[in-house]
Amino acid sequence: MRVCLGPGGIGSDYESNFRRFKDAGLGCAEVTFTHAIYMNSNKIAKTVGAAAKKFKIDLSVHCPYYINLVSADKSKIAASKKRILTSAERGHYLGAKYIVFHAGYYGKLTRLQAYEGIKKAIKDMQDVIKDSKWKVMLAPELMGRDSSFGTIDELYQLHKDTKCAACFDFAHLKAAYRGKVNWKYVFDMMKKFKFKPLTAHMSGIEWGPKGEKRHVLTPEKDIQEVLQWVKKYRFGIRIINESPDTFGDAVKTLKMYNKL
Ligand SMILES: [Zn+2]
Numbered sequence: 001m002r003v004c005l006g007p008g009g010i011g012s013d014y015e016s017n018f019r020r021f022k023d024a025g026l027g028c029a030e031v032t033f034t035h036a037i038y039m040n041s042n043k044i045a046k047t048v049g050a051a052a053k054k055f056k057i058d059l060s061v062h063c064p065y066y067i068n069l070v071s072a073d074k075s076k077i078a079a080s081k082k083r084i085l086t087s088a089e090r091g092h093y094l095g096a097k098y099i100v101f102h103a104g105y106y107g108k109l110t111r112l113q114a115y116e117g118i119k120k121a122i123k124d125m126q127d128v129i130k131d132s133k134w135k136v137m138l139a140p141e142l143m144g145r146d147s148s149f150g151t152i153d154e155l156y157q158l159h160k161d162t163k164c165a166a167c168f169d170f171a172h173l174k175a176a177y178r179g180k181v182n183w184k185y186v187f188d189m190m191k192k193f194k195f196k197p198l199t200a201h202m203s204g205i206e207w208g209p210k211g212e213k214r215h216v217l218t219p220e221k222d223i224q225e226v227l228q229w230v231k232k233y234r235f236g237i238r239i240i241n242e243s244p245d246t247f248g249d250a251v252k253t254l255k256m257y258n259k260l
Contacts, residue, residue: 003230004028004058004197004238005254007246014048018055024251028058030240031094033087034065045093053095058238060139060199061091063101070104070117070149080104081121084138085128092134098199100167103140104149114149115157122162139165139199144172144212151176152189165195170226171205171242175212183225187233197236202226202253203243215242218249223256231260 006028011017021029029052031039039045052059064087067080088099103121106114122138129136140158143150152173155166168190173181190198202223204216218241230237241250 002234002236003227003257005250005257006030006057006238006240007250008032008062008201008240008242009246010048010052010059015051018051018057021057021247022055024247025254026247026250027056028060028238028240030060030062030100031091031096032062033090034062037064037083037086037090039090042089042093045090049094049096059091059094059096060098060100060238060240061087061094061096061136063087063099065102067101068104069121070107070109070114072107077121081125085125088125088129088134088136088138089132091136092132097135097137098139098165098167099136100139100141100199100201102143102148102150105147106149107147111154115154118149119158119161122158122164126162126164137165137195138162139167141167141201142169142172142176144169144175144205144207146176146211148211152186156189156192159193159195165199166193167199167201169201169242170222170239171201171203171215172212174222175205175207178207178211183229187229190235191233197238200237200239201242202239203241203249215244217245218243218252220252220256223249223253227253227257227260 004027006026008030064083204218206213243249
């Protein structure tokens with residue numbers, strides 16, 4: 001299947017969850033280290049990865065939220081890199097290709113300064129990943145708040161300069177553009193990224209004057225909108241649902257995809 005769907009979060013009862021995902025026709029899932037890297041060892045990651053493989057669930061990893069690669073406080077940059085690299089290490093043992101993270105905040109920096117800082121941090125981390133022989137790709141995420149680094153143009157530039165991957169968050173896009181997304185532009189840009197499959201997030205979203213407020217259940221019209229573009233561009237893409245019901249909404253998306 002060209003489009004692979006799955007939930008964010010694998011739960012503690014991961015083996016029976018992977019079975020449940022597979023039985024529902026889902027083919028991927030994201031391991032969420034968003035609040036903590038809860039796997040304390042590579043051995044645990046390897047066990048979870050083997051279970052995922054058994055049920056043909058393609059995993060990715062979401063790093064902790066507490067990351068800012070361009071903080072004014074250097075120690076926070078170091079701590080951010082460490083969180084991403086530990087996630088990347090676990091990701092390698094999980095068999096996960098993409099290591100997704102929110103790269104940082106512009107703060108008092110210009111957009112260009114933030115870009116340069118994040119580019120440098122990504123290159124530094126890629127050196128460690130390469131030396132460690134971890135088979136993963138860093139994937140900074142497309143963000144939905146005005147204060148957060150990560151427009152599609154910034155991600156594409158990063159991809160060109162560092163060969164990193166990217167995570168396309170369709171809900172964040174809606175928040176960033178306050179519901180008025182130029183989907184043709186976005187999908188034309190996505191087409192230019194040279195890694196496969198593409199990886200993305202989906203959910204419903206509420207926004208305010210500064211952009212994203214919260215993720216909500218995925219409305220059918222949002223799913224329909226994205227799926228039509230995905231179909232039109234014939235992308236090989238994995239789409240992880242991040243709504244309050246990640247499994248239910250991933251299954252709903254699959255049902256809609258099958259009817260397209
Ligand atoms: Zn995210």
